[in-house]
Amino acid sequence: MKMNFEDCLYYPALRSRAAELAGLKQLDNEVKQEILPIITLGKWPRSEDIQSSLDKSIDAMGDAPFILDLTREATHHNGSSLALQSDSDGFKAWRDFVSQHEQIIPVVQITKSTRLRDLVKQAKEFERSRISLAFRISDFESDTDRVISAMASIDRPENALVIIDMGYIRNAVPMATSAAIRTINNVRDEIPEASICLISTSFPQSVTSFAMNARGTNGTIDILERELYESIGGRGVALYGDHSSIHSVVYPDSGGRYVPRIDLPLDDAWYFERRPDTTSEGYIDAAQAILETHPWVAEQSEWGAQMIRNAAQGNIEGMGSPAKWIAVRVNMHIARQLALAKTLGQAEDDDEEFDADF
Numbered sequence: 001m002k003m004n005f006e007d008c009l010y011y012p013a014l015r016s017r018a019a020e021l022a023g024l025k026q027l028d029n030e031v032k033q034e035i036l037p038i039i040t041l042g043k044w045p046r047s048e049d050i051q052s053s054l055d056k057s058i059d060a061m062g063d064a065p066f067i068l069d070l071t072r073e074a075t076h077h078n079g080s081s082l083a084l085q086s087d088s089d090g091f092k093a094w095r096d097f098v099s100q101h102e103q104i105i106p107v108v109q110i111t112k113s114t115r116l117r118d119l120v121k122q123a124k125e126f127e128r129s130r131i132s133l134a135f136r137i138s139d140f141e142s143d144t145d146r147v148i149s150a151m152a153s154i155d156r157p158e159n160a161l162v163i164i165d166m167g168y169i170r171n172a173v174p175m176a177t178s179a180a181i182r183t184i185n186n187v188r189d190e191i192p193e194a195s196i197c198l199i200s201t202s203f204p205q206s207v208t209s210f211a212m213n214a215r216g217t218n219g220t221i222d223i224l225e226r227e228l229y230e231s232i233g234g235r236g237v238a239l240y241g242d243h244s245s246i247h248s249v250v251y252p253d254s255g256g257r258y259v260p261r262i263d264l265p266l267d268d269a270w271y272f273e274r275r276p277d278t279t280s281e282g283y284i285d286a287a288q289a290i291l292e293t294h295p296w297v298a299e300q301s302e303w304g305a306q307m308i309r310n311a312a313q314g315n316i317e318g319m320g321s322p323a324k325w326i327a328v329r330v331n332m333h334i335a336r337q338l339a340l341a342k343t344l345g346q347a348e349d350d351d352e353e354f355d356a357d358f
Helices: 018-025 029-034 051-061 079-083 088-098 116-130 140-153 173-190 225-231 282-293 295-299 303-312 322-356
Strands: 011-015 038-041 066-070 104-106 133-137 160-168 195-201 218-222 239-242 261-265 269-274
Touching: 011 018, 011 160, 011 195, 011 322, 018 051, 018 322, 029 322, 038 051, 051 066, 066 133, 088 104, 088 116, 104 116, 104 133, 116 133, 116 140, 133 140, 140 160, 140 173, 160 173, 173 195, 173 225, 195 225, 225 239, 261 282, 261 303, 261 322, 269 282, 282 295, 282 303, 295 303, 303 322
Parallel strands: 011 038, 011 239, 038 066, 066 104, 133 160, 160 195, 195 239
Antiparallel strands: 218 269, 261 269
């Protein structure tokens, strides 16, 4: 498969968790064809075979292409996924694994112990067999130089996407901006034709500090991903992506009591309604409050919006847990950010046409 990465307006990053893939699966097929998700495989609950995670990812995307990566977090591996990290024979196990489906654009794997010759062989073999491939930089000190070396070794670097993953950026936008610009410049100095995508997240681990009243029943969380993106120069410098309204670190499930909460993605913020001291019926009241404050949700076509409307009418069958409402947030966030990207892209095109008249 050959991709023109510059044609894609939005790169949402997700992990192979049930909630995130459920939100992705429920997107309209037209939306799936216009985005290029970056899915990071990790273990699937109650399964020791990483194939389960890939099967769920394929099920979510249908026949649409996506970028496939492998988790670097030890707690999210199982025996079969750890085997895919082996750098033996240029990561042959990983190369064989992703060869199952043509729609997969593989991320070239890098571990701390990877020898440059195995990294280069992996990249060259992917270019030969897949044409399009991707690299991910998340550890700037150890990844950047090795990614540059591997890209320099392939015949057509323009067929590769470099994903610069800034992780969680809230309270660190200036620092993230400097790190992003430095990394982009390092890559472009050596590989001028490189396509580069910047991804980050500002969705917090806890929303309580963003509440607008003493009971913590509602609030607004500003989205900082686009602020970071614009601070590095926007589309003239890099492509746009984010972590799909997900905090970038997954914490172990404590199994404790939860507070019903519904998050509503906006263009530049997430609005939430939460109901402390309730159980699943709290979702009904939260949904009703969202429709009161944001009546336009009643007209939205996304699956997530329909789930909010159902809950407002008292129907929360199958929607009585936090994971289901994470899926709703992911679904609406991706759809909204794609729509925003298209609007911003059209505005840039209009500006260029206007300027061309003078």
